[in-house]
Amino acid sequence: MKSSYRVKEMILTLQGEGALAGTAVVLLRFEGCNLSCDFCDTDFTGMDGSGGGVFYTAIELAEAVEGKWISETSLSVLCTGGEPLLQLDLPLLQEFHRRGFRVLLETNGTIAVPGEGAGEEKIDWICVSPKKNEIPVQKSGDEIKIVWPQEDLDPGMFEKLDFNNFWIQPRFDRNYKENMKASIQYCLKNPLWRLSVQTHRFTGMP
Numbered sequence: 001m002k003s004s005y006r007v008k009e010m011i012l013t014l015q016g017e018g019a020l021a022g023t024a025v026v027l028l029r030f031e032g033c034n035l036s037c038d039f040c041d042t043d044f045t046g047m048d049g050s051g052g053g054v055f056y057t058a059i060e061l062a063e064a065v066e067g068k069w070i071s072e073t074s075l076s077v078l079c080t081g082g083e084p085l086l087q088l089d090l091p092l093l094q095e096f097h098r099r100g101f102r103v104l105l106e107t108n109g110t111i112a113v114p115g116e117g118a119g120e121e122k123i124d125w126i127c128v129s130p131k132k133n134e135i136p137v138q139k140s141g142d143e144i145k146i147v148w149p150q151e152d153l154d155p156g157m158f159e160k161l162d163f164n165n166f167w168i169q170p171r172f173d174r175n176y177k178e179n180m181k182a183s184i185q186y187c188l189k190n191p192l193w194r195l196s197v198q199t200h201r202f203t204g205m206p
């Protein structure tokens with residue numbers, strides 16, 4: 001059992017990318033990551049964001065997430081980071097489900113997801129975004145997303161994994177225009193892969 005959950009920010013917004021783009025979610029950004037990618041564009045350190053802080057129990061955290069929701073239906077929480085699987089555990093997953101939440105996950109794929117055992121509760125939507133040129137620990141899910149370009153990473157090695165959606169997403173840095181062109185070119189040459197556009201980059205959503 002966890003002694004606490006560390007949260008960078010907790011915001012009601014619309015999912016910005018991937019197959020669920022435009023869907024209302026409480027974005028729950030956990031603090032900390034187990035990788036240090038040189039192209040990382042996410043601030044996941046500290047607990048100083050909107051709604052951030054330390055939560056001492058799964059009930060306390062789930063209650064805070066529920067408090068952000070303004071509709072009475074279709075509750076969804078998007079667990080992201082950093083790497084959310086450093087903290088998202090079975091008790092928290094169960095507590096979200098007990099409150100009627102659909103639990104969406106964005107992970108770098110280096111840690112097995114909780115709730116995959118027979119008869120256990122499962123995460124409702126899994127998005128894996130590998131950052132290394134190796135088969136991820138998490139080999140199945142709803143979508144796989146490659147930030148592009150990534151040196152020494154070949155998206156082709158993930159094509160046989162058990163995912164329903166394959167995304168190429170332009171790396172967001174000072175070469176964004178070139179990265180977008182390279183991503184479009186990759187999808188044209190490899191049509192299994194679709195272009196993921198980060199809508200929050202131009203809508204002003206978090």
Ligand code: SF4
Nearest residue numbers: 033035037040082108
């Ligand atoms: S895995 Fe994601 S959040 Fe972690 S350092 Fe890499 S890009 Fe940043």
